[in-house]
Amino acid sequence: IAESYAAVEEGELWLVNCYIAPYAQAKTWGHEERRRRKMLASxxxxxxxxxxxxxxxxxxxxxxxxxxxxxxxxxxxxIAKGKKLADKRETSAERDWNRQKQRLLKQN
Structure with missing residues (x-):
């Protein structure tokens, strides 16, 4: 479910881009792994x-x-809100600093 999201379209709730692995025992009656799936909601x-x-x-x-x-x-x-560009830069800078810090600690 890492790359999937849900969307409300025409009064229905849909799960989009969710990977569900194929069932190995159902060789002839398989399914599409990444198809849109309808979800139930009030x-x-x-x-x-x-x-x-x-x-x-x-x-x-x-x-x-x-x-x-x-x-x-x-x-x-x-319900989530996406990151702004400044937030993404800050996160990547912090990640890079943590990597560099780990390298320095490992060398000593």
Whole structure:
């Protein structure tokens, strides 16, 4: 679920670009690994998610995928805001400094 996201389109919730490995025992009846998958949500949840993504410029990101006690797949979604360019530069500079620090500590 690392590269996937969810989108509200035409009143329906869709999971996009989520990789689900093929089942090896089902050779003839396989499935597409990265197809769009429809998700179930109440109207209230859908309207809240749609408002967050359309008005505030947020994105729906899957956080956790798990099986419940009935054997159904559940997916927890989070509403996230993307990083700005300055934030990305700051993060990469901090990452580079940490690498350099580790190298210096390793040499001593």
């Amino acid at each position: 109207k209230r949840q859908l309207s809240r998610m749609w408002n967050a993504t359309q008005r505030q410029g947020m994105t729906l990101v899957p956080i956790v995928m798990y099986f419940n006690d009935k054997g159904l797949v559940k997916l927890k979604l989070g």
